[in-house]
Amino acid sequence: MSLETFIDLTFTGLVVGAIYGLFALGYTLVYGVLRLINFAHSEVFMWGSFAAVWVMMLLGGRTGMGVLPAIGLLLVALVAAMLVSGGVALVVERLAYRRLRAKNAPPLVALISAIGMSFVLSEVMGLRDRIAGWVGLREPLAPYVEKARENVSFVNPLQSVTLFSISGFQVRSTQVIVLVAAIVMMVGLDQFVRRSRLGRGVRAVSQDPEAAALMGVDKNRVIQLTFLLGGLMAGAAAVLYLMHIGVTKFNVGFILGIKAFTAAVLGGIGNIRGALLGGLVLGLAENYGSNIFGSNWKDVVSFLLLVLVLLFRPTGILGESLGKARA
Amino acid sequence: MPELTTDDTSTGAPREFGPPLLSMEAVTLRFGGVVALNDVSFDIRQGEILGLIGPNGAGKTTCFNALTGVYQPTSGQVVFDGRPLGNRKRYQINRLGIARTFQNIRLFQNMTARENVLVGADSHHRAGVVNSLFRLPLHRRETADGNRLADELLDLMDLGHRSEDLARNLSYGEQRRLEIARALATKPKLLCLDEPAAGFNPVEKQRLMDLIRRVRDLGNTVLLIEHDMRLVMGVTDRIVVLEFGKKIADGLPSEIRNDPAVIAAYLGVDDETDEEETP
Amino acid sequence: MSTSATSARPTRPARRGLGDRWAALPKPAKIVVWVLVALLVYALPLLNPPILSTPDSDFGSVMFTVASYALVALGLNIVLGYAGLLDLGYVGFYAIGAYTVAVFGSLHGKVPFVLLIVLAVCISTASGLLLGAPTLRVRGDYLAIVTLGFGEIVRLVFLNTEWLNAARGITNVPRPPSLDLFDVPQLQWSGFTATVDLGTQSTFLKFGLLDGIPYYWLALTVIIVVLVADVLLQASRVGRAWEATREDEEAAELNGVPTFRYKLLAFAMGAFIGGLSGALYAARTGVVNPETFIIQLSMLFLAAVVIGGQGNRWGVLLGAVVVAYLPERFREFAEFRVLAFGLLLLALANFRPQGLLPPRRARRAKAAAQELEELEHSGAASGDTKEGGIRA
Numbered sequence: 001m002s003l004e005t006f007i008d009l010t011f012t013g014l015v016v017g018a019i020y021g022l023f024a025l026g027y028t029l030v031y032g033v034l035r036l037i038n039f040a041h042s043e044v045f046m047w048g049s050f051a052a053v054w055v056m057m058l059l060g061g062r063t064g065m066g067v068l069p070a071i072g073l074l075l076v077a078l079v080a081a082m083l084v085s086g087g088v089a090l091v092v093e094r095l096a097y098r099r100l101r102a103k104n105a106p107p108l109v110a111l112i113s114a115i116g117m118s119f120v121l122s123e124v125m126g127l128r129d130r131i132a133g134w135v136g137l138r139e140p141l142a143p144y145v146e147k148a149r150e151n152v153s154f155v156n157p158l159q160s161v162t163l164f165s166i167s168g169f170q171v172r173s174t175q176v177i178v179l180v181a182a183i184v185m186m187v188g189l190d191q192f193v194r195r196s197r198l199g200r201g202v203r204a205v206s207q208d209p210e211a212a213a214l215m216g217v218d219k220n221r222v223i224q225l226t227f228l229l230g231g232l233m234a235g236a237a238a239v240l241y242l243m244h245i246g247v248t249k250f251n252v253g254f255i256l257g258i259k260a261f262t263a264a265v266l267g268g269i270g271n272i273r274g275a276l277l278g279g280l281v282l283g284l285a286e287n288y289g290s291n292i293f294g295s296n297w298k299d300v301v302s303f304l305l306l307v308l309v310l311l312f313r314p315t316g317i318l319g320e321s322l323g324k325a326r327a
Numbered sequence: 328m329p330e331l332t333t334d335d336t337s338t339g340a341p342r343e344f345g346p347p348l349l350s351m352e353a354v355t356l357r358f359g360g361v362v363a364l365n366d367v368s369f370d371i372r373q374g375e376i377l378g379l380i381g382p383n384g385a386g387k388t389t390c391f392n393a394l395t396g397v398y399q400p401t402s403g404q405v406v407f408d409g410r411p412l413g414n415r416k417r418y419q420i421n422r423l424g425i426a427r428t429f430q431n432i433r434l435f436q437n438m439t440a441r442e443n444v445l446v447g448a449d450s451h452h453r454a455g456v457v458n459s460l461f462r463l464p465l466h467r468r469e470t471a472d473g474n475r476l477a478d479e480l481l482d483l484m485d486l487g488h489r490s491e492d493l494a495r496n497l498s499y500g501e502q503r504r505l506e507i508a509r510a511l512a513t514k515p516k517l518l519c520l521d522e523p524a525a526g527f528n529p530v531e532k533q534r535l536m537d538l539i540r541r542v543r544d545l546g547n548t549v550l551l552i553e554h555d556m557r558l559v560m561g562v563t564d565r566i567v568v569l570e571f572g573k574k575i576a577d578g579l580p581s582e583i584r585n586d587p588a589v590i591a592a593y594l595g596v597d598d599e600t601d602e603e604e605t606p
Numbered sequence: 607m608s609t610s611a612t613s614a615r616p617t618r619p620a621r622r623g624l625g626d627r628w629a630a631l632p633k634p635a636k637i638v639v640w641v642l643v644a645l646l647v648y649a650l651p652l653l654n655p656p657i658l659s660t661p662d663s664d665f666g667s668v669m670f671t672v673a674s675y676a677l678v679a680l681g682l683n684i685v686l687g688y689a690g691l692l693d694l695g696y697v698g699f700y701a702i703g704a705y706t707v708a709v710f711g712s713l714h715g716k717v718p719f720v721l722l723i724v725l726a727v728c729i730s731t732a733s734g735l736l737l738g739a740p741t742l743r744v745r746g747d748y749l750a751i752v753t754l755g756f757g758e759i760v761r762l763v764f765l766n767t768e769w770l771n772a773a774r775g776i777t778n779v780p781r782p783p784s785l786d787l788f789d790v791p792q793l794q795w796s797g798f799t800a801t802v803d804l805g806t807q808s809t810f811l812k813f814g815l816l817d818g819i820p821y822y823w824l825a826l827t828v829i830i831v832v833l834v835a836d837v838l839l840q841a842s843r844v845g846r847a848w849e850a851t852r853e854d855e856e857a858a859e860l861n862g863v864p865t866f867r868y869k870l871l872a873f874a875m876g877a878f879i880g881g882l883s884g885a886l887y888a889a890r891t892g893v894v895n896p897e898t899f900i901i902q903l904s905m906l907f908l909a910a911v912v913i914g915g916q917g918n919r920w921g922v923l924l925g926a927v928v929v930a931y932l933p934e935r936f937r938e939f940a941e942f943r944v945l946a947f948g949l950l951l952l953a954l955a956n957f958r959p960q961g962l963l964p965p966r967r968a969r970r971a972k973a974a975a976q977e978l979e980e981l982e983h984s985g986a987a988s989g990d991t992k993e994g995g996i997r998a
Contacts, residue, residue: 037747099956107747108692112912113955115905119948127945254901258758261751296766303755303762310748311740395860421862435853438846446850449843450862456871459842460835466842513862 004168009287015175015244017283018182021276022237023260024267025189026089026230032206032270033226036107039114040092041234042257043121048085048235049248050125053154054144055080061157070157074239082235089231092117093224101223118253126250151249154242178240185236186276189229193272202226206270255299259286262306268316277317344564345373348517348548349394349425354403356393356572363389365572366403371517376539376549378563378580380556382592386572387552388430391521394550395427396420408516421450424516428506428523430552436495440486440505441477443494447512448473473512480508484538500531504538511542518542519550524558536562556593560584568592648826651819652792652808662937666808667818668930670890673825674883675930679910679922680832681879686908687916687965688845689872690852691742692750695757696907698737699877701899702730703884705764708776708894714769719782723885730881731874738873742866757901765896775895779888782824785811813889821890828886832879836919848872902944909947913954915961924963 023045030038061073096117100110124131129148132138138145160174193199204212205222213219241256242248263282267274282302289301309316347370356364364386371377381387392398394405396417405412407423415423426447435443452473458466481487484504489497494505503523510518520539524532532555539562543549553559559566559580566583568576570592576583583589631639650658651666659665678700685693706726710717717725741752764770787810794803808819839845850858851865859865888894906929914925933943954961 037751096952096955105955105959108690108750109955109959111692111747111750112908112951112959115908116948116951116953116955119905119944120952123942123945123948127942130941255758258751258754265748265751294766297762300759300762300766303759306755307741307752307759310744310752314744314748397856397860416864417856417859418862418864421860426862427860429857433854433857435850435857437853438849442846442849446846446858446863447861449846452843454843456839456844459844460838462838469843509861 002168005291007166007169009291010284011169011171011175013284013287014280015179015283016286017263017280018179018186018276019237019240019244019279020256020260020263020282021267021279022182022185022233022240023256024264024275024279025186025233025272026227027261027264028267028269028272028275029202029226029230031264033202033223034097034101034110036097036110037114037261038092038227038230039111039257040096040117040121041089041230042253042260043118043125044085044089044092044231044253045234045238045241045256045260046122046125046248046250046253047088048081048231048238049154049242049252050152051084051235052077052081052239052242053152053248056155056157057143061155063155063157063159065157067158070159073157074243078236078239081239082232085235085238086228086231088121089227089234090224092121093227097223098220122250122253128250149250151247153247156243156246158243174243178244182237182240183276185233186272189233190272192229198222198225202229258306259302262302262309265306265314266309266316268318271316271318274316274318281317344375347371348373348408349550350406351390351394352404352406354390354393354400354405356389356398357401363572364393364400367569367572367574368403369567369574369577371548371550372565373548374543374546375564376543376551376562378559378566379550379552379569380554380559380566380583381569384571385569385592387569388521389572390569391427391519391550391552395425395519418450421513421515424514425519426510426513426515426517427519428503428510428521430521430525432499432502432506434494434502434505434509437493439491439493440481440497440501440508441474441490443505443509444477444480444512445473447509448476450513476512477508480511481505483511483541484508499526503527503535507538507542511547515547517548517550519552521552522554523551524553524555532558644830648823651822652790654793658935660934660937663934664816664818666822668934670818670822670825671934672927672930673822673829674887674890675907675910676923676926677825677829677832677883677886678880678907679914679926680829680836680919681876681883682907682911683916683919683922684836684848684872684879685876686911687918687922688840688848688852689869690746690848691869691873692746693753693873693876694750694904694908695753695755695760695901696876696880697899697901697904698753698757698760699730699734699880700884700887700903700907701760701764701894701896702733703727703881704888704894704899705770705776705884706730706881707885707888708779709770711780712778713771713776716780719780719889722780723882726885727878727881730884731878734874734877734880735870737877738870742869742873754901754904757899757904761896761899761901764899773896775893775897777893779892779894781813781889781892782821784809784813784820787811815892818890821886825886828882833919840919844868844871906944906947909951913947913950913962915963915965917965918961918963921961921963921965925961928962 023041026041026044027038030036030041055077056073059073059076061070061077065073092114096113097110100113126149129138129145132141132145156174158174158177160172162170163173163176164171193202201212201217201222202225204215204217205219209219212222237260238248259282260279263278264275265278266281267276267278282305285305286298286302290296290298293301349371351367351369354364354367355362367386367390379387379390389398393400394407394412396412396415396419399414407420407425410423412420412423435446438446449469452469454463454466454469457463477490478487481490484507486497486501486505486508489501489505494502497505507518507520507523523539524535527535536558539549539551551559551563560583563580566576566578566580567574568583568586568589570588575588575592576586578586628636651669654665660668678696681699682693682696685691685696703726706729707722709715710725711719711722737753737756741749744752765773770776789807789809791802791807793800808817811820811823813820813824840848847858847863847865847868850861850863851868855865910925910929911922912925913928914923915921929947933940939946
């Protein structure tokens with residue numbers, strides 16, 4: 001492996017890994033508070049990606065715009081994706097979890113409920129042409145709903161330029177933006193959970209729901225907040241993913257969701273900083289692995305990593321906890 | 328099973344007991360920085376009813392968990408029937424001959440009373456997939472034996488009329504007794520009861536004392552953790568007292584009653600506190 | 607202490623449902639009924655009953671699909687319904703069974719069919735043991751994700767291994783040996799009058815390309831064998847151990863149940879049946895392709911078990927029929943089937959987690975709880991307090 005390839009693999013691995021980490025936050029937050037795997041989180045991401053694509057189409061984003069309008073458009077797309085993902089995450093909480101929580105249902109039932117929710121969310125997107133047809137909007141919405149089961153491209157209005165190069169490897173602006181944005185978002189979330197009053201509530205519930213309730217923390221509000229935060233981050237991850245990869249699809253969430261979950265487990269599920277670390281490690285492992293075994297085996301590498309981590313260190317690299325380590 | 332001898336007046340006179348069945352040998356258990364058990368040693372002798380008492384948080388249940396293999400001692404060892412428990416798995420410890428009930432009832436709620444007891448009886452059965460699939464003689468013999476044992480134990484525990492009801496539909500007292508029946512079905516040498524009278528009224532307690540004696544008279548050794556001093560004093564042959572993870576006394580009920588250390592430990596604790604532990 | 611409980615025991619109301627009357631039948635009568643039902647089910651694709659029959663696709667082939675889903679559901683039911691292990695990668699075993707038949711029967715060997723089936727179940731069972739031995743120690747929800755990963759890995763390995771023909775898949779998978787004994791005519795319906803259609807005949811046990819009926823008969827026979835084994839096993843020490851483990855693993859362990867061993871057993875038996883079903887699938891279609899074994903198939907299998915009622919063998923059979931048959935019967939809605947199952951899973955988890963046809967225990971428990979509730983109400987009305995010992 002040449003030095004150039006190595007740097008290439010490392011850098012793109014970090015970029016993809018940061019996206020995984022951002023996506024993984026939703027799994028980690030919800031697991032920290034509810035001790036449940038939110039299987040439908042993958043579709044929260046997918047809906048955010050479509051929101052970004054549609055907003056960009058609506059606002060007429062195209063390559064070769066001026067830099068400032070392009071950045072403006074991207075920011076609008078980012079906000080739209082975060083809002084849609086946050087909203088979908090709240091819907092997931094409301095429809096798939098709240099009733100079961102009230103009944104104290106076993107975790108497997110909650111998992112099945114989330115699997116059902118995940119089917120519904122991805123199929124509604126995959127059948128959007130049909131559904132638009134039922135309400136007579138298929139014609140007017142044609143550019144948005146046609147070819148519902150195929151890849152949809154995201155137009156990135158911001159042209160990617162080479163910033164500098166390290167021993168032959170060219171560092172592109174988009175990659176740097178994605179990496180920096182993902183890390184900034186994560187640090188922001190970490191600080192929010194650590195320092196704000198709402199964040200304290202999240203930590204309190206995750207450490208001892210009973211005691212938190214006795215101290216006057218509204219558990220339902222905290223849980224909604226957790227889903228919302230996870231959703232917002234997934235929406236942001238979706239936009240960064242689109243900037244990096246360029247296409248999305250109604251079932252894009254499935255594989256990516258498993259990878260983000262792997263990232264969460266790798267770093268220690270329930271641990272916010274662990275999600276970032278897990279994401280980066282996974283991104284690197286995937287890239288190095290695909291270089292060694294061939295790119296076809298990329299997904300096998302990440303699945304194997306997941307299985308191995310669950311078997312040998314189920315608490316992950318940093319251990320399970322939201323905020324602080326628990327005994 | 329031998330004839331039941333309901334010997335209700337046997338509490339007073341000291342009885343003769345066999346060699347130690349189980350020995351706690353300098354057992355220490357730490358969780359992180361907390362020392363839950365500190366160098367605890369005592370024996371349980373064959374055929375006796377040993378009471379394990381102590382104020383809240385004294386380490387009774389921890390001690391119980393150490394000797395049923397739920398926790399591994401940090402140092403020291405538990406020797407049962409001449410063999411150290413070591414790092415045997417929990418089901419293997421059960422098969423050595425230690426059975427237990429739980430402070431908060433843990434029955435198989437969606438199985439019938441009979442099935443609960445049968446699960447216990449199955450611990451000394453051997454029929455596997457092949458025997459079960461082809462209904463070979465071993466399966467048939469064990470099924471018949473298991474059901475006979477279940478009938479006997481359910482009758483012993485006054486549950487004969489409830490055998491086909493789901494465990495969850497039994498009353499609280501019935502569930503407690505079903506747990507004892509399930510534990511007995513594993514044919515233990517040592518039966519460990521973790522606060523079996525929690526939540527019982529005086530009449531029920533009296534009947535429970537009779538039951539425990541009957542179980543002992545059938546040849547079992549019994550370890551009893553109990554809060555209710557009257558029950559412990561009335562039914563046990565010997566008592567071990569724990570406080571803050573340490574053994575502070577070990578002797579006949581009459582001796583324990585007058586032991587200054589025990590009185591000090593229990594000072595301010597009413598004899599009648601028979602309620603469940605409050606956090 | 608039990609007196610009040612005893613006296614509170616009601617005289618059961620004289621409610622004689624179908625179940626009671628069935629239970630009262632003498633054993634020979636029951637056997638006769640069972641045999642008649644089985645014969646009817648065998649004959650279904652020949653009878654082509656008007657409402658049941660699928661207008662858009664060959665009814666015999668549809669019935670084979672239904673039967674293979676039913677077989678898979680029975681296997682997954684042992685894992686999920688009996689032992690309580692959520693396996694999201696069940697398709698992996700199905701794929702391994704199918705590929706074993708294809709690889710050793712066509713691509714890299716000419717092993718005789720019966721041996722192929724034996725080989726298929728051996729390899730899938732072994733893979734179940736290999737996967738289960740390390741993973742069954744992890745927490746339940748982690749197990750779900752590990753198995754999900756396993757299912758994907760199996761597909762990706764098939765997709766990327768040149769020795770297994772990679773994405774091209776394998777063709778010319780051997781069919782079961784034919785007997786060619788006699789022809790059986792089918793019924794043809796116009797409205798509700800039937801005529802014997804001598805034009806389309808099914809040759810008794812000719813395993814060809816077009817006629818799905820012999821495959822259906824084969825699969826149905828396997829199902830009956832598995833069902834009988836399932837009944838025998840559930841009502842045995844093994845079944846009790848599974849149930850106890852599912853109810854309370856620690857209590858089971860402390861009462862002498864080697865829970866890990868029984869979980870592994872359930873996992874292996876599930877893999878066995880999954881592999882068998884995959885092998886039959888490969889033999890029927892004659893082709894295997896990695897794209898057949900996508901993880902969504904696992905989800906459909908799961909849907910069959912959960913919809914029908916995990917833990918009840920008749921429930922999961924019903925679930926398999928719902929999942930496999932309805933989309934074929936109502937072809938116009940086929941593209942909505944995943945959406946429909948998603949909605950159904952969501953609704954069932956929230957409103958009826960025990961499934962359409964819950965296990966007898968759950969029903970018994972519910973009936974008993976209702977009874978108790980009624981008693982409590984009437985008791986409260988007459989000022990009769992519950993016994994003193996009750997404390998939640």
